[in-house]
Amino acid sequence: MTNPERLSPQGRSLLDRRGFLGTAGLSTAGIALAGMLDADGLLASESNTQFNGKTPIRPDIDPNNPYAPRGTHFDMPAKQVLVIYCPGAVSHVDTFDYKPDLYKLDGQKPPGLPEVTFEGPTGNIAKPFWNFKPRGETGKMVSDLLPHLAEQVDDFAFFHALTTDTSAHPQGENFMNTGFTMEGFPSFGAWVTYALGTENQELPSFVAINDPRGMARSGKNNFGNGFLPAAFQGTDFTARNPPNNLDRPGTLSKRDDRGTVDLLQRLNAKHLQQYPGDANLAGRIASYELAGRMQTSVPDVMDLAGETAATLEAYGVEGGSELRGHYARNCILARRLLEKGVRVVQLFNGSDPSGGNGITNWDSHSNIHKTHAMQAEIMDQPTAALIADLKQRGMLENTLVVWATEFGRMPFLQANGSGRDHNPDAFTCFMTGAGVKSGVSYGESDEFGFKATVDKTTVYDFNATLLHLMGLDHQRLTFYHNGLERRLTNVHGHVVKDVLA
């Protein structure tokens, strides 16, 4: 081949492929690949580099058609994924992680618990603020805080021994959603769309639906592209607010707009004649066509007018708090996006914590009995309805559903307080849907719910499992950035096989 000395060794095998394409006269493919090579200097695709004895797989991305569907690393049922994210840290000991000892020790301060946690001095053990009952056929103990979700636990796979590396919200959100506590790394959704592209070319591949109250603490970092190309960032809109700049400005008529687009196409077509076969230019022309299609497809998917009264009622659009109504609409939007084949939907329940008062999200440093109740009222019914709806429509066959938060809360109260502080050493999340075993609980925390003990599961493990469920090997899905083949799971993570169906 031509100039191997400029290539890092991992590119050489692709170089041979490129040579093949070139000699085979597939010039268009050749150009597309050439553009792809330009993406970060190193050649993409498979290579002979070994990572833990594994070869990285960099997806073949044509920068001018970055959303084209791409294959998985291995066959798995999940084709798309819904992540329901609850910022602020949901108390595991008040929801899904039943600890009978807390009733016995209520009001006491047993030895072995710390004097100081994130916000300061610690107080005494507090029993769960809601009663636990066995649910479903599995008899899984769930508290009365989440009665609707509790009905579906037979379908869920719980992770009870999750641990994280930080007690601070933004770093915790970053870690859960991007695999790093620091900022600037690609989000899970960005990784998945980078790997797989999307099935529906008329909607964004990755949609982030923010809470009606606003963005979570880490803001866009939770659904950003980090150092991946901007094509893979989450597009944020809600049932209420369309994406920025989607609509033609009100000052322009439809005819003006159409005329502008037509002129643009003519000018671009003429310009392209000077650069015959230039894929970058052709790709940009195509992106305008796609944008035009999005202008109708996005309002269509946001329009809930066709939803039945039964659906609206099941999701709790009416009859609850105003916030629940908005969140419920967002849940319906999530389902509609998934129905249309959007690859990743990230749905937020909670925004930025305002001084940890538990009003804007789950962060409950005081009056947890009130604030968690307020959050649960918003989250429980619509979320449960969404999962049930997906199931009823058969969509869970190929949709992975994840419910997550950044850490847990302490089994004891803060000193002289009425709330629970952050707990990075034990918390609970769950998954359900495509590829997930039903009605299992993986891992255990200690008798207080203070530290993970059995089958400790790191965030890396959790994310490795998510990628696995999407048919992606977390050790092989990489992107070269500044000296390293970066991964969602850094250099860690083990797939938790026990939850795989």
Place this chain on the structure above:
Amino acid sequence: MSFMSQALNIQKGFCRHMISLRTFGNCRLMSHRLRGVMSAVAYLVLASFCSAASAVSEIDFEQDIFPILENNCTYCHGEDEQESGLRLDGRAYMLRGGDSGLAAVVPGKPGKSYMIDVINHVDEDMAMPPDDDQLPANEIELISHWIAEGAIWPGQMDAVINEEVDHWSFQDITRPEVPEVNETDSSNPIDAFLLRRLAKESLQYSAAADPRSLIRRITIVLTGLAPTASETDQFVANFAENPDRAYSILVDRLLESPHFGERWAQHWLDVIRWAETNGSESNAYRKNAWIYRDYVIRAFNQDKSYDEFLFEQLAGDTVGQGDATGYLVSGPHVPIATVGRVPSARRQARADRMDEILQTVGATTLGVTIGCARCHNHKFDPISIQDYYAMSAVFQDIEFGGRPPELDADHPRRRRGDELYEEIRELRSTLWKTGPWEENWIGYKDYLFPPVQAKAIRLSFTTGFVRIDELEAFGPENWNENFALADRGTIVTCSDELTNPATPLVKINDGGFGNDAWMARKKPDSKALPWVQFDFPQLQKLNRLRISTNREDYWETDYLEKLNKLMWGPFKLEVQGADGNWKQVFVPYQNERANKKHPERAEILQKIDSLIAQFNDEGPQSSFIGRFIDPVDTFVFGRGSPENPREEVFASALSRLDGDLGVAPDASGPDRRVAFAHWVTSPQNPLTARVAVNRLWHHLFGRGIVATTSDFGAAGAQPTHPELLDWLASEFLNPTVQLGSDDARPWSVKHMIKLIVTTDAFKQSSLPRQKAIAIDGDAALLWRFPPKRVEAEVIRDAILQASGTLSDSVGGRSYRIHNVKKRYAQWEVTDNYGADTWRRMIYQERMRRVDDQMFTAFDFPDCGQVRAKRPVSTTPLQALNLMNSDFVIDQADRIAERAQSESGDGIAAAVDRSFELILTRRPTDDERSACIELAKQSGMSSVCRALINTNEFAFLP
């Protein structure tokens, strides 16, 4: 590196660098590929003579120790396999340790031998042997004992490991011969290298670019701005007469343009992910951080020597260029206030901040990914974990925060500050005779009064709530000497019963600023109001008090709601003189009362107020360019954890690059940084010049000779033209080519840029050639000038330029597009298109991880991680933003208006003018008639909106 330095036979100097390679055998990201890249050798040299077993030992290695190793260890840590890069089949390997960078065995010190931790299962995640029970206690004891006795291994006591680095970028730079090539009349040596390489593929350059494309290309590449239509026409005319001369004049003009620095600063700021907010919890604004951005612009405009440029960013505080050190704190950080109360989390946060500094330094100056050595030896490059922490010792005096910059007397900001202060001083001199007054300096107030002799002072407040983080008392001599400090023996007393115990009085004169403050509040059932008294150890001459509520906020942040609220009311100030009598010097509402008596005062005080406002903008104010702290001792953190400190290390640079800085262990922070800066900028450093010229090349051609511009290590890309790279680096260090009348200086960026852009390679056409595409699709070998989409900044600036609204002012406070926010809330875009934003985009406030709702879609970085190279995406969101945003709609109207008013009558003329304004050319007949048609139907604005969205506008020709 102490033991290694002794054990390894390292030659000093840069001629031969050594590396342990086989130790990297099993790192997670590593690979057989390295073996192709580096033919490094590591071999154990057994001394030809066996040292006599002089030590009488009760432990017999062969009998007691060797079998334990043989049975439990060497299967995975021996000649065939080296799990974690560790071998335990030779004493020297043991002393070196594996990937962890920690010595497995430290003779005589079992407590410091990592092997002992591991076999004792101290850390459950690193417990050996794996999947087995622990070794029997007696075997652990034997090994421990053996180490305590000196780890005697008969026959291996003098064994050393010889290691050699032959990775290309660590070799000396020597100037290669310029190849002889026939097929060119270019005298530029760069063309010779490029053409020789192309010839190997039977390729050659494309034809020369047409002058219109050429001026558009060079103007955008050098200044980030498009040329105007008249500049273009002029150039086309000059080009027809004498192409070389016309081009040379053009290049010189652009290099002298003040906009050159703006363009090149943008590139530099990307690499160091510079932004004006912290990131993390509150993502707070970094006050006056932009003075560093202005420093960078100025440096490029002045063609500051690159070595000086680096030196000042590392240690500018020592040479009157304090604003340059904003570089060190360019990355994101988590302020201590939001880390939480757990001490280990606070230590971790400091280690993370230090890591950001090292990433910045490594990526920019050396092109190495130093951060990879934070937890273990670097997987690919000869950087040990000891190197990482020794380098962190260099920067131990840096903390993320603000300080007033140290500026030379002739620094523009200093000069301006001095001028303004002189004006304030003059105004003050007219005030003294009319009695005391107060000045509001935004974050604090100064209370000035004619000098008095004071044994004590007492402030009695007239309002019920007081919050003061610091009160300072100054005199007319030693203008900044604070007599109120507790450390000087000043005793404070106050209305105790009104003081909140959580915010005690000691905070008022402890020299600390910020959240820790004295707070007192009137009781509802009593009339008593707060007061505070300072008793000085001896009589003091005073003429000024300075009081603040949260001066840290004032120094460090901005654009927050309720910022700089001064929380104390009017007070009466009394002074106790030498005679013990109290005298009132300041009354509540002093300004208002005195102004009544002396009406001329009001105007003077108002002038002072406006001078203070100017001073805050233009003078040397506290700025987020780093804060200095006392360096603490530095230790290697085992597996990167501050909870696992290992051996102490001292400031040095990369040991394999002659990194001994020659500074004493207790050297001051500035001394350490100065020494490091000298090391980085030494012409002998093989990385600095190579990385620099490659980065210039990258920004000129769109890709570097080494494509991974901030990774020159073994995991980075190989140079496409290694000899050319070395020739350029040599030319950078020792210029030989004369381009103008003057000889070029060493390290001159402008010299290198001019040399590169005057090549035939740069001046060739960018049109595709099918045959060449098939061979080298991305034009890495430069058979054409590689076209690409321009950056976000170029698009925005060019639109503003077309409408004639772009301000050409250079530097200053960033223009705002976001709200003034609550401390813990997200920034929200409020106005990203109004008249206040009509400046070059490099002056847009750069908020980490915040979508500007316009250009983030165009790969504008989120400033979270080092961004050596921007990706180029094509997404429908870009199309939507560029079609429908307020910015584009507003600007399209303005361009249309301008085109019409500048073209006189007729739609055709307006169309022609809008083409000139946006695309710097006139339309073809076809284009004109298509545009006229739309203009008639929908107006000129629609035509301009279409032109802004064309590929021609968005691509570098």
